[in-house]
Amino acid sequence: MNQISAFYTGPGRLLAAISSALDAAGVDRKTLRAADLAAVDEFHIRGRRATVEIIEALALTADSHVLDLGSGLGGPARTLAEMSGCTVTGIDLTPEFCEVATALSEWTGLSGRTMFHIGDATATGLPDESVDAAVTVHVAMNIPDKPALYAEAFRVLRPGGRFVVYDVLQGEGGEIHYPVPWANDSSTSFPATLEDMRAFLPSAGFDVVSEVDSSDESLAWFQGMLAKIQREGPPPVTFSTFLGDSFAQMTANQVANLAERRIRTVMFVCSRP
Numbered sequence: 001m002n003q004i005s006a007f008y009t010g011p012g013r014l015l016a017a018i019s020s021a022l023d024a025a026g027v028d029r030k031t032l033r034a035a036d037l038a039a040v041d042e043f044h045i046r047g048r049r050a051t052v053e054i055i056e057a058l059a060l061t062a063d064s065h066v067l068d069l070g071s072g073l074g075g076p077a078r079t080l081a082e083m084s085g086c087t088v089t090g091i092d093l094t095p096e097f098c099e100v101a102t103a104l105s106e107w108t109g110l111s112g113r114t115m116f117h118i119g120d121a122t123a124t125g126l127p128d129e130s131v132d133a134a135v136t137v138h139v140a141m142n143i144p145d146k147p148a149l150y151a152e153a154f155r156v157l158r159p160g161g162r163f164v165v166y167d168v169l170q171g172e173g174g175e176i177h178y179p180v181p182w183a184n185d186s187s188t189s190f191p192a193t194l195e196d197m198r199a200f201l202p203s204a205g206f207d208v209v210s211e212v213d214s215s216d217e218s219l220a221w222f223q224g225m226l227a228k229i230q231r232e233g234p235p236p237v238t239f240s241t242f243l244g245d246s247f248a249q250m251t252a253n254q255v256a257n258l259a260e261r262r263i264r265t266v267m268f269v270c271s272r273p
């Protein structure tokens with residue numbers, strides 16, 4: 001296992017931990033919906049709200065086949081499938097995340113429309129022009145070779161298809177405070193700058209349709225999450241279920257990173273000509 005998937009892999013039994021946390025919170029498994037898991041499986045800043053923005057940008061139909069590069073625990077894939085009726089293939093480097101994503105889709109009745117495979121987002125092995133849309137959400141910070149990632153997205157996307165990138169970028173405020181939810185230190189963290197992204201995406205062949213900076217909303221989201229936890233206690237399942245005790249420190253660092261503009265969150269909507 002490489003250093004990146006080792007970072008995301010917990011001490012084991014992640015599915016069992018999620019299962020018992022849901023039981024303890026009295027969540028009825030028979031009526032479980034994708035949204036009930038959002039606090040643990042929408043593993044990116046602004047959670048499900050950001051995924052809904054991605055769906056709006058993709059203009060999907062029930063016939064669409066979407067590729068999710070770096071699909072994690074599968075929250076974005078399930079939200080996409082549930083809200084638009086589309087089919088999603090997720091590719092992720094971390095085997096445990098793929099296993100748990102598959103099980104969570106079974107629990108929520110979405111296993112027929114969401115599939116998860118272990119693989120590298122820079123070399124998916126999918127045929128050329130085989131998907132109608134592609135997304136990547138908070139993944140490129142872990143990938144040093146970003147031209148390879150965007151070239152792969154371009155290759156597998158059919159002409160006219162849309163590609164949405166929602167990622168954490170290096171801000172102008174200086175070095176990132178670590179640990180953060182994607183890395184313990186800078187050895188596995190490679191955030192691009194806005195200027196890098198403005199070069200990478202067109203170089204891969206994409207037309208960039210829009211670029212939206214949500215950094216202020218991201219800061220408000222983290223502050224709101226902290227206030228809610230202080231008021232009501234943690235939700236039944238959280239990112240700390242797999243990130244462990246350092247998640248509290250990571251959250252505090254993310255608030256500082258956003259407030260000091262050391263990071264920013266930006267969504268790029270692209271189209272393959």
Ligand SMILES: C[S@@+](CC[C@H](N)C(=O)[O-])C[C@H]1O[C@@H](n2cnc3c(N)ncnc32)[C@H](O)[C@@H]1O
Pocket residue numbers: 004005008041042043044069070071072073074075076091092093094097119120121122136137138139142143181182
């Ligand atoms: C912060 S999580 C985001 C997961 C998911 N996109 C979401 O928003 O819920 C980052 C994910 O990227 C995956 N990842 C990192 N590098 C990758 C690579 N080269 N190929 C595929 N997945 C990768 C990790 O295993 C992890 O699941």
